[in-house]
Amino acid sequence: MAMVSEAKANGGEMEATNELPPALAEKPAGLPPGKYALVGWDMDTTGRRLIDEICQIAAYTPKQSYSQYIMPYGDLNPGARRRHNVRVVTVGRYRMLKDTNTHKILKTKSEISALSDFLDWLEKEKGDGSVILIYHEPRRLSPTMLLEALTRYKLLDRFKSIVAGFADSYALAADKCKATVKSVSLRVLARVLLDADSLSVDSALERATAAYRIVEHLAQGEQQEVGAGGEGAAASRDMVDTARLWARPVHTELDALASLKKLLERQNTFRPVFAPLLRSARPERKRVTQLRRLLADAGLLYDQLKDAWQEQKLVGLEKQMSSLTVSAKEEDIKELIEIFDCHFDPAKEPKGPKPRIPRNKNRTASSAGETGEAEGSTSESQNSSPHNSPNKTSNDVAAGDSSQVASSSEPVAAN
Secondary structure, eight states: OOSSOOOOTTTOOOOOOOOOOHHHHSOOOOOOSSOEEEEEEEEEESSSSTTOOEEEEEEEOSSOEEEEEEOOSSOOOHHHHHHHOEEEEEETTEEEEEETTTOOEEOEEOHHHHHHHHHHHHHHHHTTSEEEEEEOOSSOHHHHHHHHHHHHTTOHHHHHHHEEEEEEHHHHHHHHSTTTOSOOOHHHHHHHHSOOSSOOTTSHHHHHHHHHHHHHHHHHOOGGGTTTTOTTOOOOHHHHHHHHHTEEEHHHHHHHHHHHHHHHHHHHTTHHHHTTGGGSOHHHHHHHHHHHHHHHHTTOOHHHHHHHHHHHHHHHHHHHHGGGTTTSOHHHHHHHHHHHHHHHOTTSOOOOOOOOOOTTHHHHHHHHHHHHHHHHHHHHHHHHOTTSOOOOOHHHHHHHHHHHHHHHHSOOOOO
């Protein structure tokens, strides 16, 4: 059984799943009426894992903006380098953050210093109310990563006293624009709603600005009214009410963070099985990640499956996997049973992805053979051709050698 599901015939892409992104899985609970200040917010990270670090944090209001680059301890992964157009370089004994577009060294701070400055900036913006952070993301990863960083530096209590919740403009746009646009990505919404044809999504400040303006536009309803208050105007009452109704309180995101940590702990118990499979190509890694997530979502642990196999072999595995029938397909369950059976049974070879065979292997070999024959015939024809230039006679060679010796023996005039 192949580790990778069947690909589409027109491009070899993975089949699209019908699973809704976390931003659309459930409607936000909203915040109670009150006085709120709206701030567009986004950040860049070294990766998309919970243990990754922040490398830029930015915020936007019509009056002013905040942006600060952060020097991470680790390097950005290849995907993050392409998304954000920054990378870590070493100059002498020092590590620096460099913009790959302008090739300039960026001014950075430590993560704790940048987060403290960010909270100072938010305190000035909130006034006598609370702040709602507006961002645009389908996976809802940025709030959990920010809360994890704040917890790491013991700044969470101060953050909760300033910020009331997070409003995701992705969910708002998906609800308001589902009849007019097919995609609610930041680029598409900026082009359709804001007339911004060239939005630079690699910058956290640009994304924060776009998220704020998208909520502003959707709250006002008419495109010509966007920005009617002028540059520096405060958020309107309609915009505040819209963001408040689509916001998630901070404690909701903290609960999501705690659930994510428990999920990761369950996933890590399956490391003996899936760690070797994660060293394969990207499609296989994606498939393995999906299967591992199914087990973790069902609440299964590695020791449970091991005990079930030792007691009843395949029957025990099938009983444990029966809890996956709601969220998994039948082929997924069969593949998981086969993987774990091969893992626990020492007589069987461990299950792994099938090797990828190049499509044009025979064609390449035949073309290489033809090239070799052509090269051989060319060399033979050159050796046997009667039209080759005549070889030098021994007298010519001797004359040439003597002239070279004579020229080399001439004294060089001093300058």
